[in-house]
Amino acid sequence: MPNIWVLKPEELPPPQSGYDLALWCTHNHMSATKVRTWAGWSETAIIARNVDSGVMLAFDSEPSEWVGTELVVGAGKVWRMDNHYMAWLDANALNTPEVGRALALAGIEVVVAHSDFQSNPFLDPLWRVVQSEQIFGLALGNVPRLYLPCEADPDEDGVQELDPVPGGFRATLSFRDLLSVRRLLAIHHGLRPGLYNSFPWWTT
Amino acid sequence: MTAPPETGLNSVVRLGLKLALAAKLGRDRAPLVDSPNSISLPRDRIKIGAVQWKADPVGRVGDWSNRVTRLFEEAADRHCHLIVFPEYLPLSLMGAIMPESTSVGSLTDRAIQGFLRSLAPVTFRHWHRWMASLSRRFSMVTIAGSGLTVSQGALVNLALGFNTDGSVLFSQPKWHPLPDEVRWGIAKGPICAPQVVGPWGLSVLVCNDATYFESFRMLQALDAKVAAVPVADPEARYTEGKARRGCFSRVQDVPMVGVVSAATGRLFGLRLTGKAGIYVPAALTPNASGILAESMHPVGEGLVSAVVSLALLEGYQKVQRAEHPVPLGHFVQALYQFKEDL
Numbered sequence: 001m002p003n004i005w006v007l008k009p010e011e012l013p014p015p016q017s018g019y020d021l022a023l024w025c026t027h028n029h030m031s032a033t034k035v036r037t038w039a040g041w042s043e044t045a046i047i048a049r050n051v052d053s054g055v056m057l058a059f060d061s062e063p064s065e066w067v068g069t070e071l072v073v074g075a076g077k078v079w080r081m082d083n084h085y086m087a088w089l090d091a092n093a094l095n096t097p098e099v100g101r102a103l104a105l106a107g108i109e110v111v112v113a114h115s116d117f118q119s120n121p122f123l124d125p126l127w128r129v130v131q132s133e134q135i136f137g138l139a140l141g142n143v144p145r146l147y148l149p150c151e152a153d154p155d156e157d158g159v160q161e162l163d164p165v166p167g168g169f170r171a172t173l174s175f176r177d178l179l180s181v182r183r184l185l186a187i188h189h190g191l192r193p194g195l196y197n198s199f200p201w202w203t204t
Numbered sequence: 205m206t207a208p209p210e211t212g213l214n215s216v217v218r219l220g221l222k223l224a225l226a227a228k229l230g231r232d233r234a235p236l237v238d239s240p241n242s243i244s245l246p247r248d249r250i251k252i253g254a255v256q257w258k259a260d261p262v263g264r265v266g267d268w269s270n271r272v273t274r275l276f277e278e279a280a281d282r283h284c285h286l287i288v289f290p291e292y293l294p295l296s297l298m299g300a301i302m303p304e305s306t307s308v309g310s311l312t313d314r315a316i317q318g319f320l321r322s323l324a325p326v327t328f329r330h331w332h333r334w335m336a337s338l339s340r341r342f343s344m345v346t347i348a349g350s351g352l353t354v355s356q357g358a359l360v361n362l363a364l365g366f367n368t369d370g371s372v373l374f375s376q377p378k379w380h381p382l383p384d385e386v387r388w389g390i391a392k393g394p395i396c397a398p399q400v401v402g403p404w405g406l407s408v409l410v411c412n413d414a415t416y417f418e419s420f421r422m423l424q425a426l427d428a429k430v431a432a433v434p435v436a437d438p439e440a441r442y443t444e445g446k447a448r449r450g451c452f453s454r455v456q457d458v459p460m461v462g463v464v465s466a467a468t469g470r471l472f473g474l475r476l477t478g479k480a481g482i483y484v485p486a487a488l489t490p491n492a493s494g495i496l497a498e499s500m501h502p503v504g505e506g507l508v509s510a511v512v513s514l515a516l517l518e519g520y521q522k523v524q525r526a527e528h529p530v531p532l533g534h535f536v537q538a539l540y541q542f543k544e545d546l
Contacts (some may be wrong), residue, residue, distance in 0.1 A: 095528045097417040097457045098536050105539065122448040123486050123494060128457060132417065150445045158443030161477035187415060190380045193540035195395045196418050201425035202536040 261299020307473025340370030
């Protein structure tokens with residue numbers, strides 16, 4: 001069960017371990033973005049994203065590890081953590097349901113995105129992707145949230161607040177829960193490619 | 205009459221039950237209605253009624269038709285042009301010969317299949333006659349919900365739409381049945397063209413079909429504006445999250461008016477919850493909620509209604525199509541190059 005920390009903008013995390021991945025939304029321009037490493041950080045991947053340019057940077061003690069695992073599908077980036085694939089999507093990609101479907105069918109289990117839907121998560125396109133694809137979603141905003149399939153959430157709403165930690169918030173993902181949910185109702189197994197190909201909505 | 209035993213149910217027993225059910229339903233005849241005056245339906249601002257139905261089995265057949273008639277009357281009082289009923293509306297009629305305590309949990313899948321194949325088509329025909337008659341009597345375009353019938357040897361969940369003169373507007377099978385339905389012998393709807401009719405761009409998707417954005421994309425390609433979604437969700441616990449992930453979410457991604465009619469209550473051991481609702485893209489509602497009307501409670505019976513402007517929706521659809529175009533053909537086509545699970 002990997003721990004993901006969502007760090008507050010402009011706050012550097014404490015020099016301690018305990019997370020497998022740290023997400024840091026920076027509001028600075030790319031050139032001004034500072035990503036520091038020190039003891040405790042050096043073993044940990046850091047994702048920094050510039051909200052203006054949408055560019056995402058991945059740092060790791062062994063940067064070469066990212067080469068070849070990074071795919072580009074639609075808009076956004078895909079990377080790997082502990083043999084689980086994650087994707088960063090922008091609003092445009094989130095509002096195109098085919099992108100979420102393609103990523104999930106390709107094996108993506110977590111989508112990370114900026115969220116402007118703090119007051120009503122059910123209107124968040126990321127929440128819709130999570131429910132449609134039975135994956136996790138990390139909604140980054142003033143108050144970051146974890147979206148998960150309703151069946152994996154004790155409240156059955158598919159929305160969980162993250163635990164506060166010094167400098168940010170922590171999400172703990174149980175990928176086994178996704179497997180259980182998919183056993184209960186396998187949305188992807190219900191797809192009807194024969195039907196869709198007979199009445200395509202796309203240009204052929 | 206007691207519940208039929210789980211095992212040993214043979215065709216003779218089923219035939220007996222079928223005849224008994226047909227006899228009881230035959231005594232509750234749909235009223236003959238004179239030809240209604242031709243009415244002119246609006247093309248833009250239409251009033252829609254969505255039914256929340258208490259699906260518990262009815263002991264008396266007349267109770268079912270009285271309640272359906274009352275819902276039509278209420279829709280007429282509210283000047284609705286379109287009324288939408290839920291999935292499996294006719295199945296409550298099986299209560300005429302089966303006790304309310306009969307539970308799918310106490311029957312084998314094979315026994316349930318046998319019951320459904322022999323009895324459900326009888327209720328389907330009764331429902332068809334009544335809904336055609338009431339559509340004509342109230343001069344209302346009607347999405348009658350859905351029922352089970354046998355077509356080309358397969359048991360299918362079929363939605364019906366009726367015109368104001370009682371003629372069948374279209375029929376639409378459920379394409380994506382739930383795992384329980386598959387276990388009970390309900391086949392995936394055959395590959396057939398999505399039905400989108402009239403100036404309203406009216407269409408219907410049955411329950412779980414609304415889980416799949418692909419269903420709405422197919423309708424969108426045919427210029428659909430209104431998607432009626434009859435549902436019967438076997439969810440013992442209603443939550444807003446579970447309710448929002450179907451039709452409500454789909455019309456945010458693929459802009460349309462989504463009309464949900466929900467079956468609720470206890471139907472042969474299944475606990476059903478759900479709210480009737482009329483949903484549009486959030487930007488088209490004054491409070492940005494995406495909800496034009498919705499039932500107060502997830503169980504019970506009633507009608508919710510709202511006026512929608514199809515011209516406004518059409519304008520929004522154009523903007524959305526420009527801002528979020530359907531991805532390129534080769535990208536989408538590559539998505540669906542795998543074999544379907546049988």
